[in-house]
Amino acid sequence: MSASITAAGPSRNAKVANQLSRSRHRTNSIVKALCVLATVIGLAFLGSILFTLIELGGGGLSAKVFTNITRTGPDGGLANAIVGTLLQTALGTAIGTPIGLMVGTYLSEYSAGSTLGNAVRFVSDMLLSAPSILIGLFVYQVMVGGRGYTGIAGAVALAIIVIPIVVRTTEDMLRLIPTALREAAVALGAPKWKSIVLVCYPAALDGIATGVLLAIARVAGETAPLLFTSFGNSYMSLDMSAPMASLPLAIYQFAGQPDADLVQLAWVGALLITFGVLALNIVARVVLRPKS
Amino acid sequence: MSQTLVPPRKAARSFKSLSGDAIFSFLAAASGVLVLLLLGGIIVELFIGALPAFQAFGLDFIWNVDWDPNQAIFGAAVPIYGTILTSVIAILIAVPVAFGIAFYLTELAPNWFRRPVGTAVELLAAVPSIIYGMWGLLVIAPFMAQYVQPGIIDAVDGIPLLETLFQGPARGKGVFTAALILAVMIIPFIAATMRDVFMTVPPVFKESAYGVGCTTWEVMRSIVIPYTRVSVVGGIMLALGRALGETMAVTFVIGNANRISPNLFGSGATIASLVALNFGEAQQGSLLLSSLLAIGFILFVISFIVLAISRALLKPKAVK
Numbered sequence A: 001m002s003a004s005i006t007a008a009g010p011s012r013n014a015k016v017a018n019q020l021s022r023s024r025h026r027t028n029s030i031v032k033a034l035c036v037l038a039t040v041i042g043l044a045f046l047g048s049i050l051f052t053l054i055e056l057g058g059g060g061l062s063a064k065v066f067t068n069i070t071r072t073g074p075d076g077g078l079a080n081a082i083v084g085t086l087l088q089t090a091l092g093t094a095i096g097t098p099i100g101l102m103v104g105t106y107l108s109e110y111s112a113g114s115t116l117g118n119a120v121r122f123v124s125d126m127l128l129s130a131p132s133i134l135i136g137l138f139v140y141q142v143m144v145g146g147r148g149y150t151g152i153a154g155a156v157a158l159a160i161i162v163i164p165i166v167v168r169t170t171e172d173m174l175r176l177i178p179t180a181l182r183e184a185a186v187a188l189g190a191p192k193w194k195s196i197v198l199v200c201y202p203a204a205l206d207g208i209a210t211g212v213l214l215a216i217a218r219v220a221g222e223t224a225p226l227l228f229t230s231f232g233n234s235y236m237s238l239d240m241s242a243p244m245a246s247l248p249l250a251i252y253q254f255a256g257q258p259d260a261d262l263v264q265l266a267w268v269g270a271l272l273i274t275f276g277v278l279a280l281n282i283v284a285r286v287v288l289r290p291k292s
Numbered sequence B: 001m002s003q004t005l006v007p008p009r010k011a012a013r014s015f016k017s018l019s020g021d022a023i024f025s026f027l028a029a030a031s032g033v034l035v036l037l038l039l040g041g042i043i044v045e046l047f048i049g050a051l052p053a054f055q056a057f058g059l060d061f062i063w064n065v066d067w068d069p070n071q072a073i074f075g076a077a078v079p080i081y082g083t084i085l086t087s088v089i090a091i092l093i094a095v096p097v098a099f100g101i102a103f104y105l106t107e108l109a110p111n112w113f114r115r116p117v118g119t120a121v122e123l124l125a126a127v128p129s130i131i132y133g134m135w136g137l138l139v140i141a142p143f144m145a146q147y148v149q150p151g152i153i154d155a156v157d158g159i160p161l162l163e164t165l166f167q168g169p170a171r172g173k174g175v176f177t178a179a180l181i182l183a184v185m186i187i188p189f190i191a192a193t194m195r196d197v198f199m200t201v202p203p204v205f206k207e208s209a210y211g212v213g214c215t216t217w218e219v220m221r222s223i224v225i226p227y228t229r230v231s232v233v234g235g236i237m238l239a240l241g242r243a244l245g246e247t248m249a250v251t252f253v254i255g256n257a258n259r260i261s262p263n264l265f266g267s268g269a270t271i272a273s274l275v276a277l278n279f280g281e282a283q284q285g286s287l288l289l290s291s292l293l294a295i296g297f298i299l300f301v302i303s304f305i306v307l308a309i310s311r312a313l314l315k316p317k318a319v320k
Helices: A002-007 A014-060 A063-067 A079-110 A115-129 A132-144 A151-176 A179-187 A192-220 A247-255 A260-287 B006-057 B077-108 B111-126 B129-156 B160-165 B175-198 B203-211 B216-245 B248-253 B271-281 B287-319
Strands: none
Touching: A014 A260, A014 B077, A014 B111, A014 B129, A014 B175, A014 B216, A063 A079, A063 A260, A079 A115, A079 A151, A079 A192, A079 A247, A079 A260, A079 B006, A115 A151, A115 B006, A115 B216, A115 B287, A132 A151, A132 B006, A132 B216, A132 B271, A132 B287, A151 A192, A151 B006, A179 A192, A192 A260, A192 B006, A247 A260, A247 B129, A247 B248, A260 B111, A260 B129, B006 B287, B077 B111, B077 B175, B077 B216, B077 B271, B077 B287, B111 B175, B129 B160, B129 B175, B129 B248, B175 B216, B175 B248, B203 B216, B216 B287, B248 B271, B271 B287
């Protein structure tokens, strides 16, 4: 191909040049068509997933899903799983966000080229992509083994997933803030921590909030880390120191059951969690996007 | 303001703000150290838990193909093989599609169309993995069994190597379907990285190429790809790291059979799927639990290496 590009210069033979040009443009059209096809395939996957969820889950959507607890038979609902997911996600986010915020602040404002800073950034990036099932195993080893499954352990596992997401967005957003803004705060006599908390955080708020929303969306659908930590619970329980139900775990337990009612519940749960997660993502991207 | 009053007040204020600064910077640094301890804790806890298995089986643990809870003989060879095989096939399927999407989004799509398509691709990445598992089990696996696998099996019949790779029966579930689901999951990651690094190519380079009469594809091939090659490979490694540890989607569709087989349409197991499925039966302090933690530790080491390479490759461009 590169040979044909060089040969495409002023040609002695107009016919050869024409042929060459035609074949180059044909290749170009073929590649373009393939790229459009790839995009269509990608979008078709998303469409197929959403369509399947609506088709199989939409039919089972009713008030009893939100009022009844998980049980066999036509009266089963997902109330305990919904409550469990909300509680564990909320606690996990409440634990993970402040830590992630402080780590991001450290990386952006204090570490400047230090070895510790580079190590923390590296480790945070590793945690960001580490298999979530291993985080579940870790929390099992530390908090569950020999003591029993608890909702708190589930929330801690989710918090460990929240931290690196918040770290990344916080650091990125704080770095975007112009130095002049910090200098202005310092010139007014504000100590460094006040300039960070009262000037930098508000300026970076949109970005940080986006990160937190994306983190919530990510952990709300996590299954693997909860398998060994909060375990699931067929009854309504608000006690975080006991095993706790959650939507992903209920889906995992019911999807492979022979009982058609339970499979139906699994699809309803899948519909709820997916549209919840996608809605959070859309809010994070569209509403909170910095107006550039 | 009188001179005599200033020093004590100034001293008091600077003491106060100094302590505020000290507390805040201490908290920030301590949180950083906490993250270090977290990763260190994961490594150490997994290793401590895995120790009984490593002591019982030695290095053979890695090569042993048995996984027999009844006789308490455990080996990691099958799940390691399954993990690497599914991830590599997933990459082979995902990279061309992701490249096509990234190319479309950066060069071909009309401007007003880029944002919605880009967002849709990002939403594909946000779908929880358990949903991919259910979708794979109920939509993709039957589709494969009915339309795709029989055709491929017939087509390769009699061709030496391919015949062994694609054998019947066409059950839908299996290594290939698991790899396909993984591919769908990582396409958005690779596409997003490629799109972002393609955007870093200085426009003047591309304009020069267009100026001498290059077609869009020639600009992509000769300017954009060479310029972004390292980052693209880094993005692919990042996706590989994700695919290696993916649990739920794979557990639903891989068929969960503990064997090494060249037949891609047969059942298999990955480290994550084996841990998820066997954990319920593992008693506290049992060799089974220890062996599960041991393969978890191996998964950690593999993903750590892949992710570290990916980070090293992605870094130079990120700094630029």
